[in-house]
Amino acid sequence: MKDELLKIEKLEVIYKTSEETVQAVNGIDIVLNKGETLGLVGETGAGKTTTALSIMRLLPERTGKVLSGNVTFEGENIFELSDEDMRMKIRGERIAMIFQDPMTALNPVMTVGDQISEAIYYHSEKTNAAGIAARVDKVLELVGISPSRKNEYPHQFSGGMKQRVVIAIALACEPVLLIADEPTTALDVTIQAQVLEMMGELRDRLGTAMIMITHDLGVVAQICDKVAVMYAGEIIESGNMEDIFVSKEHHPYTEGLFGAIPDLASEAKRLSPITGLMPDPSRLPQGCNFQERCSHCMEICTKKNPETYVNGTHKISCFLFKNKEDRGDGDEKK
Amino acid sequence: MKKNDKATPIVELKNFKKYYDVGGHRKLHAVDNINASIFAGTTLGVVGESGCGKTTLGRAMLKLIKPTSGEIIFEGVDISELTPKKMQPYRQSMQIIFQDPYSSLNPRKTIYESIASPLIVNKIFKNSKDVENRVHEMMKMVGLAERLVNSYPHELDGGRRQRVCIARALVLKPKFIVCDEPVSALDVSIQAQILNLLMDLQDEMGLTYMFITHDLSVVKHISDEILVMYLGQCVEKAPSSELFKNPLHPYTKALLSAIPIADISSRNRKIQVVRGELTSPIDPEKGCRFAPRCKYSQAGCLGKEIPLIEVEPNHYLACPYWEQAIDN
Numbered sequence: 124m125k126d127e128l129l130k131i132e133k134l135e136v137i138y139k140t141s142e143e144t145v146q147a148v149n150g151i152d153i154v155l156n157k158g159e160t161l162g163l164v165g166e167t168g169a170g171k172t173t174t175a176l177s178i179m180r181l182l183p184e185r186t187g188k189v190l191s192g193n194v195t196f197e198g199e200n201i202f203e204l205s206d207e208d209m210r211m212k213i214r215g216e217r218i219a220m221i222f223q224d225p226m227t228a229l230n231p232v233m234t235v236g237d238q239i240s241e242a243i244y245y246h247s248e249k250t251n252a253a254g255i256a257a258r259v260d261k262v263l264e265l266v267g268i269s270p271s272r273k274n275e276y277p278h279q280f281s282g283g284m285k286q287r288v289v290i291a292i293a294l295a296c297e298p299v300l301l302i303a304d305e306p307t308t309a310l311d312v313t314i315q316a317q318v319l320e321m322m323g324e325l326r327d328r329l330g331t332a333m334i335m336i337t338h339d340l341g342v343v344a345q346i347c348d349k350v351a352v353m354y355a356g357e358i359i360e361s362g363n364m365e366d367i368f369v370s371k372e373h374h375p376y377t378e379g380l381f382g383a384i385p386d387l388a389s390e391a392k393r394l395s396p397i398t399g400l401m402p403d404p405s406r407l408p409q410g411c412n413f414q415e416r417c418s419h420c421m422e423i424c425t426k427k428n429p430e431t432y433v434n435g436t437h438k439i440s441c442f443l444f445k446n447k448e449d450r451g452d453g454d455e456k457k
Numbered sequence: 458m459k460k461n462d463k464a465t466p467i468v469e470l471k472n473f474k475k476y477y478d479v480g481g482h483r484k485l486h487a488v489d490n491i492n493a494s495i496f497a498g499t500t501l502g503v504v505g506e507s508g509c510g511k512t513t514l515g516r517a518m519l520k521l522i523k524p525t526s527g528e529i530i531f532e533g534v535d536i537s538e539l540t541p542k543k544m545q546p547y548r549q550s551m552q553i554i555f556q557d558p559y560s561s562l563n564p565r566k567t568i569y570e571s572i573a574s575p576l577i578v579n580k581i582f583k584n585s586k587d588v589e590n591r592v593h594e595m596m597k598m599v600g601l602a603e604r605l606v607n608s609y610p611h612e613l614d615g616g617r618r619q620r621v622c623i624a625r626a627l628v629l630k631p632k633f634i635v636c637d638e639p640v641s642a643l644d645v646s647i648q649a650q651i652l653n654l655l656m657d658l659q660d661e662m663g664l665t666y667m668f669i670t671h672d673l674s675v676v677k678h679i680s681d682e683i684l685v686m687y688l689g690q691c692v693e694k695a696p697s698s699e700l701f702k703n704p705l706h707p708y709t710k711a712l713l714s715a716i717p718i719a720d721i722s723s724r725n726r727k728i729q730v731v732r733g734e735l736t737s738p739i740d741p742e743k744g745c746r747f748a749p750r751c752k753y754s755q756a757g758c759l760g761k762e763i764p765l766i767e768v769e770p771n772h773y774l775a776c777p778y779w780e781q782a783i784d785n
Binding site: 166167281282283284311312313314315316317319338339340341342343344345364365368369379380381382383384385386387393394395396397398400 | 506507614615616617644645646647648649650652653656671672673674675677678701711712713714715716717718719720721731732734735
């Protein structure tokens with residue numbers, strides 16, 4: 124299980140227009156092993172989708188630019204591959220992506236069967252029509268849709284079923300890495316539960332590694348093995364499930380995220396939101412990006428970028444923990 | 458629970474029905490026989506999946522949609538048959554906040570123009586200085602910085618836009634507001650800010666809300682009473698705390714269990730995943746509409762109307778076999 128599948132090092136991505144430069148991703152590191160599921164959590168605009176698009180090399184051509192950093196997938200540097208190799212060998216075949224909105228991700232004038240077989244046709248060698256049709260049936264069954272519906276069009280499916288079709292397309296070539304960009308955000312809770320359950324089962328059966336992009340910590344708690352919390356283009360906290368959900372130490376932002384979730388068990392009437400808004404990514408402040416919203420903000424936070432405090436698998440980028448270490452207040456180092 | 462000083466509810470729906478013609482003499486039962494009453498200063502939460510008729514119900518409350526049959530009683534007057542002209546005095550006391558703050562603001566109007574337009578349309582003030590004062594007062598109330606007054610919607614993020622929508626809804630000092638999924642398009646951290654704002658405004662101005670959402674965890678904090686809808690029908694209605702402590706209808710239980718909890722100790726809990734999807738609301742069969750997806754369903758569920766009965770004080774339920782569902 125410990126084989127390294129994907130490694131992102133110091134990735135920096137900007138969107139540049141004539142008017143401004145948006146610093147979307149600012150030096151993130153991610154390591155994902157085979158068969159693991161990583162939850163990438165953060166608010167809108169935190170850079171989650173940009174990270175995913177960089178892995179797929181699908182950044183908008185004119186504006187999106189990778190400034191520095193490497194993405195290594197199965198030992199190969201993604202940024203050094205030719206467009207042709209990327210299209211034929213990686214994208215759709217080894218790495219597949221599920222997009223947020225199943226209503227717009229499908230072609231409305233093609234039957235779902237054709238959309239699935241298209242992926243198989245381009246990525247499998249020497250497959251005849253009968254072979255492809257058999258694969259389509261198999262993959263539809265896998266996601267829980269009766270193969271008899273393959274000649275129907277997307278509008279004949281409900282939202283949850285459409286998302287299953289999208290997942291079927293993504294799984295058609297049995298990728299080793301599946302990037303799911305908010306796969307259940309557009310769905311109802313009951314359908315979300317169905318889709319998550321199915322994705323969990325498929326992952327266990329096929330051994331696919333997954334990057335689950337979401338803003339819902341509840342979804343993460345159900346399906347992931349590790350978590351990375353993103354804020355303004357940086358990973359501010361990462362670790363395994365225990366580090367994030369059991370440990371008492373958190374980045375103030377992560378704490379805020381937990382506080383903002385309406386708690387079904389508590390009787391409290393008021394919620395405790397994080398005050399303020401995320402900084403404008405085209406004008407990031409000096410020092411820590413979270414300073415304006417942070418209740419523990421110190422002088423040093425406005426001057427220097429926070430250092431990363433490491434405790435086993437748990438990493439937090441915040442000066443609060445640096446100070447604790449200095450003071451020898453080290454009860455967190457068990 | 459807030460105490461209501463008046464015994465008469467501010468808004469009441471009686472046997473409300475809305476059917477849509479879908480051709481070929483078939484009818485789509487969007488809302489079927491809903492009875493609800495909301496007392497002044499309280500919040501009724503309406504919960505259900507997409508397509509269950511909750512938005513239709515919300516719009517009907519404001520008579521933006523003409524009901525097929527039934528009464529809408531606003532402050533003691535049946536408004537369901539009033540002409541648009543006669544509706545006008547009531548319009549000022551009822552407002553709506555829509556789901557998507559990105560599409561419910563006119564992109565070519567500044568924030569000032571958007572908030573001021575209800576005042577101008579209703580000719581509330583004679584001079585423009587008063588309008589200006591009121592707009593500034595509203596912006597302060599919902600927590601919008603004054604410098605944004607001449608901005609356009611595209612310059613604001615979702616949370617701020619939703620604040621503009623709230624300011625616009627409140628500018629006429631209404632009594633009753635329908636909030637149609639006001640936070641579902643927002644991020645969790647912003648969502649909590651908006652929910653707190655809505656609760657503060659309710660306390661300050663004594664507003665009455667009907668809060669429509671698909672997310673039970675959102676509605677818990679803001680509602681006094683919750684109505685669970687399934688395919689146009691009310692399946693369970695109870696005070697908020699009671700519903701969360703003691704959900705009785707299999708559908709409510711499934712909804713509650715489907716909410717992902719941010720706690721890994723709950724990871725292996727058994728989720729009652731509801732199989733299948735909503736059945737068609739076009740000419741539905743008599744009986745319980747949830748029966749095809751319900752794991753406790755039995756022969757008696759279909760074929761006859763299932764009435765909403767008060768099984769415990771103030772706790773209404775439309776499921777004749779609920780006691781068996783508990784035992785399991």
